[in-house]
Amino acid sequence: MYCIFISVDLKPGARARYLELIAENARASVENEPGCHTFDVLADREDENRVYLYEVYDSPDALQAHKETEHYLRDRAQINELINKQQVLRADVLTFCPARG
Structure with a gap:
């Protein structure tokens, strides 16, 4: 499996709207995309x-399919306007603990 971990620095005052949009995107991704297994949204404590x-897909191709979905494309421009900068880490998932089906 394939994972991306994204650190997102938001513009001041953008947090509430970003979280609203990304929560809907995360929900739709897990519910409607067979290749998306996990889409977690985490808040920095400091x-x-x-x-x-934190997103887990079957493969890089499944991630690309995610980027072509209606829910992704619908909100992408709004989401991009709220971001100051982001950094993406790409990794292969070796083990899920606990194991998932």
Whole structure:
């Protein structure tokens, strides 16, 4: 499996709207995309303008399919306007604990 971990630095005052949009995107991704297994949204405990996204897909192709979905494309421009900068870490998932089906 394939994972991306994204550190997102938001523009001041953008947190509430970003969280609203990304929560809907995360929910739709897990519910409607067979290749998306996990889409977690995490808040930094020390910086209120930093959030993290932890996403697990079957493969890089499944991530690309995610980027072509209606829910992703619908909100992408709004989400991009709320972001100051982001950094993406890409990794292969070796083990889920506990194991998932």
